[in-house]
Amino acid sequence: MSDLFAPLDDHPAYRQIANLIEERIVARVLRTGDALPSETDLARQFGVNRSTIREAIRELEIHGLLGRGRGEKRLRVTRPEPGSVSSGVSRALALHDVTFMELWEAMMAIEPAAAQYAATRRTADQLRSITRAHARFNREIADTAATVSAVLDFFTAVAAASGNQVLALSQAPLNLLLEPALSSIVDRVPQARARIQTAQGKIIDAIKLNKSEQARSWMEKHIRDFKRGHELETSMA
Amino acid sequence: MSDLFAPLDDHPAYRQIANLIEERIVARVLRTGDALPSETDLARQFGVNRSTIREAIRELEIHGLLGRGRGEKRLRVTRPEPGSVSSGVSRALALHDVTFMELWEAMMAIEPAAAQYAATRRTADQLRSITRAHARFNREIADTAATVSAVLDFFTAVAAASGNQVLALSQAPLNLLLEPALSSIVDRVPQARARIQTAQGKIIDAIKLNKSEQARSWMEKHIRDFKRGHELETSMA
DNA sequence: CGTGGCAGAATTGTCGGACAGTCCGATTAT
DNA sequence: ATAATCGGACTGTCCGACAATTCTGCCACG
Incomplete structure (x- = not known):
């Protein structure tokens, strides 16, 4: 299984330094909100050039x-937010030619x-966030882009409300992948809007009343509908 | 919803350039495997300094x-692999103090x-990969680290075999989070190994015979066991 | 006492040039 | 044809520099 010699990979200095700083952050030596020392200072501490530090x-x-923060010069320690991470994931997936079915299965x-x-x-x-997204969906019946964005916000709000x-x-990157597919569906399948509206309403009711089983099963129906919508949409292409 | 003025953020040159190159890659103008022009050349093309290009x-x-590739000098276009992305996600999660229950629910x-x-x-x-991980688990009864790593490999292999x-x-980052918790469990809950072994065996059988419902339900049992193990482990801490 | 404003220090983004070590490709020797 | 050799190309790192912007301490003023 294992060879006698492992291929040695020499980590360039900038990578080592990145790891060292990351360690300090993960270990909470540098705490969220703390300002990082200046580049010059770091260069001195690590004994390397500022260019290396920058990389x-x-x-x-x-x-x-x-x-x-906007218009701030010094860097500070922050906690990565879902958005910043998810874009990387979905770009990766986009490059791998993810099919709608793969996306759909993951959503299910x-x-x-x-x-x-x-x-x-x-x-x-959190409940308010969800209803707000739903309201926006109801309002934006004309503009496809706004409609889609409201649907995605709905999913995001539900995921946030899961308290997990x-x-x-895990949910965040799915949104970015869903967007183009959902746009086509909303654009070309007339009954899509109504079905989404109904489903969202049912889901909200269940969440409002703390009925977890109902919330789950309505969400399942909701997602299933996407598959139907996608099949309709491709069949009429 | 939208303010009158959006906060203008000036993109530094290195970010703009990164986006430009990324566009070309996502648009498949630069295709996977293609070698990127040299840094000097890029600097010339973009009309900026090489340091800027490097960033x-x-x-x-x-x-x-x-x-x-190992020991290769020129950069080439590659498709991001699960590993490279997942580490970012799990680091993000680690910084957010993810609880075992959150992780467990996602695994479920x-x-x-x-x-x-x-x-x-x-x-x-793919089936061979799975059985190989299982075999390694059976072999490494002494070393906790090796045992845990075999379990994680098992999950990875199953996820890869899903063809999705x-x-x-989505599964990849969970592994990194599971590792420390699983180490404690394996270390301190004596019956853990036996239960994992059984479950993996059943799952493999189901996958081998294309029995999807059985595969799902045994995996559910398997994951549920982790919660039991974790409860036992914390109660004896 | 709080507020606003200002000069100077500090910091970032970008630039130019430089050099050692290493990889690649072509040429030459076996 | 295969192996050794050599020069060029490229990356990783360093040095030094400068404009633009932000930060900071200080001072005047209400």
Whole structure:
């Protein structure tokens, strides 16, 4: 199984430094909100050139571990938000030519679970977020883009209300993948809007009344509908 | 909903360049396997300094869109693999203090689905990967770390066999989060090994015989066991 | 006492150039 | 044809520099 010699990979300095800083952040030595030392200072501490430091921080910045408020110069330690991570995942998936079926299967696994937990754990505030997305969906009947965006917001709000960060973070990338497919469906399948509206309403009712089983099963129906919509849409292409 | 003025964010040059190159990659102008022009050349084309180019490339390299084979100098376009993306996700989750219950709920959503699809779609090769992980688990009864790693490999192999890249990519980060918790369980709950062994065996049988419902339900049992194990383990801490 | 404004220090983004180590390709030797 | 060799190309790292912007301490003023 294992060879006698492993291929040695020499990590360039900027990668090592990135890892070192990351360690400190994950170990909470550098806590969220703390400002990072200046690039010059870091260069001195690590005994490398500022250019090298810059390449290292770029890595952490991209991972969302470092960031800065708008118009702020110094970097500070931040906690990566779902959005910053999910874009990376969905770009990866896009490049792998994900099919609608793959996406759909994943949604069938994740969204109903999220709805179920949302029904038992949602706060009043989270419920409001969900209804707000639903209201926006009802309002934006004309504009396809706005409609789609409201649907995605609905999913995001439900996932957030599940009180489960892992589910929320797993759900986030699905949205970005769903967007183009959903646009076509909404555009070309007339009955789609009405069905989405009904389903969202039922899901909200269940979540409001803490009926987890109902929330789950309505979300399942809702997602199933997407498959039907997609089949209709492709058949009329 | 939308303010009158959006906060304008000036994109630094290295970010713009990164986006430009990324566009070309996503649009398949630069295709997988193609070698990227040299840094000097890119600097000339974009009319910026090589340092700037380097910071831009770093971004794409981290996202897994660029990479180089071992001991290769030139960068080439690559497709991001689950591993490269998942580490980012799980780091994000780790920083958010994910609880075992959150992780467990997500596993309950994803792993049974993966097992189910694996049972209907696995190739002979993928089945071999799964059995190999199982065999390694059986062999490594002494070393906790090796045992845990074999369990994680089992999950990875099943997810890969599901033939669904979205599920596979959603599953990957869970492994990294599971590792520490599973180590404790394996270390301190004596019956854990036996139960894992049984469950893996049943799952493999079901996948081998293309019995998707059985694969799903055994995977569910398997994951449920983790919760029991975790409860036992914490109660004896 | 709080507020606003200002000069100077600090910091980032970008630039130019430089050099050692290593990889690649072509040429030459076996 | 295969193996050794050599020069060019490229990356990783360093140095030094400068404009633009932000931060900070200080001072005047209401």
